[in-house]
Amino acid sequence: GESVGLHLPTLSVQEGDNSIINCAYSNSASDYFIWYKQESGKGPQFIIDIRSNMDKRQGQRVTVLLNKTVKHLSLQIAATQPGDSAVYFCAGASGGYQKVTFGTGTKLQVIP
Amino acid sequence: NAGVTQTPKFRVLKTGQSMTLLCAQDMNHEYMYWYRQDPGMGLRLIHYSVGEGTTAKGEVPDGYNVSRLKKQNFLLGLESAAPSQTSVYFCASVWGEGYEQYFGPGTRLTVT
Numbered sequence: 001g002e003s004v005g006l007h008l009p010t011l012s013v014q015e016g017d018n019s020i021i022n023c024a025y026s027n028s029a030s031d032y033f034i035w036y037k038q039e040s041g042k043g044p045q046f047i048i049d050i051r052s053n054m055d056k057r058q059g060q061r062v063t064v065l066l067n068k069t070v071k072h073l074s075l076q077i078a079a080t081q082p083g084d085s086a087v088y089f090c091a092g093a094s095g096g097y098q099k100v101t102f103g104t105g106t107k108l109q110v111i112p
Numbered sequence: 113n114a115g116v117t118q119t120p121k122f123r124v125l126k127t128g129q130s131m132t133l134l135c136a137q138d139m140n141h142e143y144m145y146w147y148r149q150d151p152g153m154g155l156r157l158i159h160y161s162v163g164e165g166t167t168a169k170g171e172v173p174d175g176y177n178v179s180r181l182k183k184q185n186f187l188l189g190l191e192s193a194a195p196s197q198t199s200v201y202f203c204a205s206v207w208g209e210g211y212e213q214y215f216g217p218g219t220r221l222t223v224t
Contacts, residue, residue: 032209042217043202044202044204046212046214072191078142086147089154089155097209097211098168099157099170103156105153
């Protein structure tokens, strides 16, 4: 099955700097890769996804990069704000969105 | 729209008791999911459904059953609760691939 892992459990970033959160995956059959944000005591919130035939996708202040050669996914957050403090998960989806499996998460701490 | 709602928010069970968690969505989504989240871990997929009347097993289905008799509802049942099932349970739904996945607020279950 899908195995999705993250390189670092905690990332501390100065407010205003850019953040990069990394993720490795094992299942080459995933159709989509998705990033979620989870604030304390809440359910995960969808940030952005990328189809497996794409290399890059941009959203508002966020960019996801996909490197299929090394099975690596990253989330870049521009001009990190205190409200970005949360745990970030990557996930892989197969069969379209029929089956979505998650990695363990990286905690992003924004230093004011 | 209420989005995705979960009932109850909290519950304490004794070992061997049974209960049903209800997930409801009012967005006419086809796909629905049940996940559990344990401390220091990502979300693990228990069961999922790709449409009314269909269910499928995820990564950790043992000890759980599900039903999707109506498109808007996805029920998760614990027939005989065990302490290992102490966790936070999240329900999610999505229209289909490429669309945003929505999560409920979670149910915190403690089995003593």
